[in-house]
Amino acid sequence: MTAATETDRALVDRVAKGDRAAVRLLFMRHHARIYRFVARQTGSDMMADDIANEVFLELWRQAPSFEGRSEVSTWLLGIARFKALSSLRKKKEDWIDDEAAAAVPDSADTPEVVTMKEDKAAALRRFVDALPEEHRTVIDLAYYHGQSVGEIGEVLGIPVATVKTRMFYARKKLGEALKAAGYDRGWP
Amino acid sequence: MSAAEKMSRRDEMETLLPFYLNGSLEGSDLEAVEEWLASDPAALAALGEAEAEFSGTTAANEAIRPPADALSHFAKALDAEAGPAPAPASASWLAQAWGRFMAVPVGVAWAAAAVLLALIIAQSFVQPGGKGKDFEIAGAEGDLAKMPFALVKFKPDAKMSDISGFLGSNGLKIIGGPTADGVFRLGIPAANAADYTKQLGLIAAQPFTETVIEGRKPVDGG
Numbered sequence: 001m002t003a004a005t006e007t008d009r010a011l012v013d014r015v016a017k018g019d020r021a022a023v024r025l026l027f028m029r030h031h032a033r034i035y036r037f038v039a040r041q042t043g044s045d046m047m048a049d050d051i052a053n054e055v056f057l058e059l060w061r062q063a064p065s066f067e068g069r070s071e072v073s074t075w076l077l078g079i080a081r082f083k084a085l086s087s088l089r090k091k092k093e094d095w096i097d098d099e100a101a102a103a104v105p106d107s108a109d110t111p112e113v114v115t116m117k118e119d120k121a122a123a124l125r126r127f128v129d130a131l132p133e134e135h136r137t138v139i140d141l142a143y144y145h146g147q148s149v150g151e152i153g154e155v156l157g158i159p160v161a162t163v164k165t166r167m168f169y170a171r172k173k174l175g176e177a178l179k180a181a182g183y184d185r186g187w188p
Numbered sequence: 189m190s191a192a193e194k195m196s197r198r199d200e201m202e203t204l205l206p207f208y209l210n211g212s213l214e215g216s217d218l219e220a221v222e223e224w225l226a227s228d229p230a231a232l233a234a235l236g237e238a239e240a241e242f243s244g245t246t247a248a249n250e251a252i253r254p255p256a257d258a259l260s261h262f263a264k265a266l267d268a269e270a271g272p273a274p275a276p277a278s279a280s281w282l283a284q285a286w287g288r289f290m291a292v293p294v295g296v297a298w299a300a301a302a303v304l305l306a307l308i309i310a311q312s313f314v315q316p317g318g319k320g321k322d323f324e325i326a327g328a329e330g331d332l333a334k335m336p337f338a339l340v341k342f343k344p345d346a347k348m349s350d351i352s353g354f355l356g357s358n359g360l361k362i363i364g365g366p367t368a369d370g371v372f373r374l375g376i377p378a379a380n381a382a383d384y385t386k387q388l389g390l391i392a393a394q395p396f397t398e399t400v401i402e403g404r405k406p407v408d409g410g
Contacts, residue, residue, distance in 0.1 A: 148212030
């Protein structure tokens, strides 16, 4: 088996034996997605950089404890989620910094006016970004990270039924936002 | 099928569509979605909408660019790390504490060692005879003041089990430290200078020892 085709689990086994090259390979495979996941969770590039690094250091430290009951990507997302929430709790009082404030939509234009300037794809992207965090996260995990219902439940620490409920409302809100912007898609 | 039931089924299918698109759907859920797509004229339009969400979400995520030097930053942080912690099931509380200590960056680790040492000493006080599992921790201050000692620094990848086994089998005692640089004061139970020198040589020869510096020798001084 070559390094290029070696599975994530095989690499974690190597990491557990102290193989630093293996953890670097896993970093190259998964870092961008983990970074983006944390950046979406925290709204901060700086926190995303620190936390994503910490996730892979945690992989290095905890590899012998990995039992292989989930995919490595799911395991890493779970660690990232935990660390992001911990960091946000620490920064609860002042985390809405300039970076986050810049992400708040300008109220000078109504959503309709803003949307008229955009095509549907751009509008949809804005609406995804504007979803409440708990809804946007399930959308991100399903569409971008390719996670199943069960895996999302594992990452977020919530029951499968709750994952489905959040997905339902997330998509419902997207549909309503599109409808309000003149893009009726027939559901909800 | 009533309108309400039909709506409920559509809600359920719309909820499952993202998972159909990402390929994670299986079993009865997959069959239900495929059956719906094949039988309901509205389903294909719904699938198109979900695909648009898929694209929008992907674009939103990929607009976020990780730093170009992320790997080199990580490599530096990794170099400062000791080896992976042993699996919890096979480790004693002391070994686990050591593992966690060794897992943090070196600078922090040696500072944290002071806390670990305090825990070890506290443990020795609550156990009859002041003995740990494998080695003795020095107790009374009067004894410590007189005891010959050496200053020892262990390698960052040293295993607690190796150190404790060695200390225990040679009657050695941790009597102080670590300093900010990670130097421990090790009590040497030597009766004379020759014995002291011999024991220092033994400590220096251990694979987990980084540095040994001569401290107080026995009173015959040599």
